[in-house]
Amino acid sequence: MLNRIPTNFIPWIVLAASMATLSGAYFFQYGLGYVPCHLCLQERIPYIFAIGAALIAGILSREANLGIAPVVFIGLCALAFAIGSGLSGYHAGVEYKWWAGPATCTGGGLLSNSLQDLQAQLQGGTHAPRCDSAAWSLFGISLAGFNLLISLALCILSSLPVLRYFREAQGERV
Structure with a gap:
């Protein structure tokens, strides 16, 4: 199935999926009131x-012959998603208590413009989110777990043009 996706469409798919995922995170934060923890950010x-790298790769891959430049930028996307997968996997492991999280396991939920506002928030019971407890989950999968799945899928998708490019380059040498 992955071989059916045209190589010059992949940057646009990655761009759209990245924007949708980031929009979802902002929806949970601003629309539903889930304050992100340090690892979420x-x-x-x-x-x-x-988003930037996929946009550049998409613009550069308008031609049928991709060349090396769009492959480099989509390869940078694959690297970014590999790092994102590691971050998400680490965060999910912290949430599921598989390992300890960072000592600074809080978000920026107690930021205020004045001392009075901060004191009112503290007295009102406002607490910064913790990285080691899932704020939301579906079917036992937390947001960090879903982020891991999305990052892995986008890493694989972003790797396809790179793999195709090197496969074609080796075929020309033979």
């Missing part, structure tokens, strides 16, 4: 990077 960085 770090997991967004690969998507932000991939």
Whole structure:
């Protein structure tokens, strides 16, 4: 099935999926009120990077002959998603208590403009989110777990043009 996806479409698919995933994270944060923890915020960085790299790869791959430049940029997307998979896997493991999380396992939920606002938040029971407890889950999979699955899928998809490019280059040498 993956061989049926045209190589010059892959950057656009990666771009759309990255934007949709990041939009989902912002929807959970601003629409549903789930304040992200420190690890959640770090997991967004690969998507932000991939949006730019996939856009450049998509623009450069308008021609039928891809060349090396779009392959490099989509390869950078694959690297970003590999790192994102590692971050998400680490975060999911922390949530499922497979290993300990970082000592600074809190988010930025207690930021205030004045001392009075901060004091009111503290008295109101507002707590910064913890990295070691899943704020939301579906079928026993937390948001970090879903992020791991999405990152892995996008890493595989982003790797296809790179693998195809090197396969074609080896075939020309033989």
